[in-house]
Amino acid sequence: MAAEIKPNIPAITKITIRELHCYSSRVNAERDKKIFIDIHPYYQRAYEPWDSRARTALIETILLGRVMNPIWFIPNITAHSIECIDGMHRICNILDFIKDDGFVLGKFVEWSPYCALAGKRFVELPVELREKIWNYALVANHLEEAYRESPAQLQYVYELLNGASKPLNSYELNRVRFANFYEFLAECRSDFPATSPIARGANIARGQLDKRLVIIIAVYRDPLLRDLTRREGVFEAWINANLAKITPQVAAEIKESLIKMRNYADDMREIGIFRGEQGENLEGLVVHEHFLYIVARCAALIHNKEKFRRIARVDLAAKFRTLLQKQNLCVELKQRDRGIKFIRALIHYIDAIITSSLEEFDTKRCFSRDLIAGKLKLQGGMCAICGIAVDIGDAEGDHIVPYSSGGMTTPENLQVVHRHCNRAK
Numbered sequence: 001m002a003a004e005i006k007p008n009i010p011a012i013t014k015i016t017i018r019e020l021h022c023y024s025s026r027v028n029a030e031r032d033k034k035i036f037i038d039i040h041p042y043y044q045r046a047y048e049p050w051d052s053r054a055r056t057a058l059i060e061t062i063l064l065g066r067v068m069n070p071i072w073f074i075p076n077i078t079a080h081s082i083e084c085i086d087g088m089h090r091i092c093n094i095l096d097f098i099k100d101d102g103f104v105l106g107k108f109v110e111w112s113p114y115c116a117l118a119g120k121r122f123v124e125l126p127v128e129l130r131e132k133i134w135n136y137a138l139v140a141n142h143l144e145e146a147y148r149e150s151p152a153q154l155q156y157v158y159e160l161l162n163g164a165s166k167p168l169n170s171y172e173l174n175r176v177r178f179a180n181f182y183e184f185l186a187e188c189r190s191d192f193p194a195t196s197p198i199a200r201g202a203n204i205a206r207g208q209l210d211k212r213l214v215i216i217i218a219v220y221r222d223p224l225l226r227d228l229t230r231r232e233g234v235f236e237a238w239i240n241a242n243l244a245k246i247t248p249q250v251a252a253e254i255k256e257s258l259i260k261m262r263n264y265a266d267d268m269r270e271i272g273i274f275r276g277e278q279g280e281n282l283e284g285l286v287v288h289e290h291f292l293y294i295v296a297r298c299a300a301l302i303h304n305k306e307k308f309r310r311i312a313r314v315d316l317a318a319k320f321r322t323l324l325q326k327q328n329l330c331v332e333l334k335q336r337d338r339g340i341k342f343i344r345a346l347i348h349y350i351d352a353i354i355t356s357s358l359e360e361f362d363t364k365r366c367f368s369r370d371l372i373a374g375k376l377k378l379q380g381g382m383c384a385i386c387g388i389a390v391d392i393g394d395a396e397g398d399h400i401v402p403y404s405s406g407g408m409t410t411p412e413n414l415q416v417v418h419r420h421c422n423r424a425k
């Protein structure tokens, strides 16, 4: 086991739950002259116990004797320890169960041989099953210590390993479950220009993107997503309800969302939202999801495309550019793109930009009362549409070249009309 590891020599070995339990205590490790297993080194994200479904599935995997993805360690010669860089959540969830943190096994799938264990704590399991868990061996891979020389490199490997294991499984599983959906998505993608992130999506992040695309569609379908804490649950329900069989209605909805998003994306390109001040291309800087969220939020919050183009030219482009150039925002997004808090913050940020721009738009759009009164005098007190006298209290300023077509809010572009004439236009 772990004590055999020689510094700087990568070893592939196995480690049992019993060993993990014992030697994740430095006292025990020193007593038995074994290496200390640091389950939670500083660069790990915070431990959050899994929900009942995930943890039950983990325990079931062990009981079934299935092989899991390897746990990854890196030696720390100075601290005489090995540090866990991938698998911390699995280890902690198993050990918490064994230490009886109050967790009872949840619902197993109906065909599981362990269905009868639902509702039981570790100590309530038959002794042979408890032994099975204690003796379960995880494959342990060891990273060369050289990685430690660069904290950035270590962080990179950590992120890579952490990002790779879970999505890969769900991706492959979902491929089987939602074959129809993926086929449909492929069809939709072919409608998009090859350079569009949506078209490129298929090749990014090992299938995570397909799920993200579903997430984005849900973000676009705004009411569903107002409460983002329910995000995963909402998708799960929506995916289960809609994707295994693509009904014509669902297909139409997805297609409509994607087309609307594509149009906004095209506009953003044309307007140059994703081009920096010195012409540098910000797209390379931002991850995919970032782009898609902005597009989806625009599509959700600005229903009128002309209005979008108008706002974007004046205002949105600069604001989004500033948002995207916040270097730490991009870094943070790359590191924590699985974090619901961050996505909520991002969407909040995007919403604030769009909402404030919409308000400014409305302000800039209105003629002042003084301007209207002055112009009405020049018109001899007559409505510019029907030619009948108009009382100042009933008068409205109207853009001769419509605001939505780029007409300015200036005296030259103003005609004063009856309120009802304006409405009837």
Ligand SMILES: [Zn+2]
Residues within 6 Å of the ligand: 383, 384, 385, 386, 387, 388, 417, 418, 421
């Ligand atoms: Zn009139």
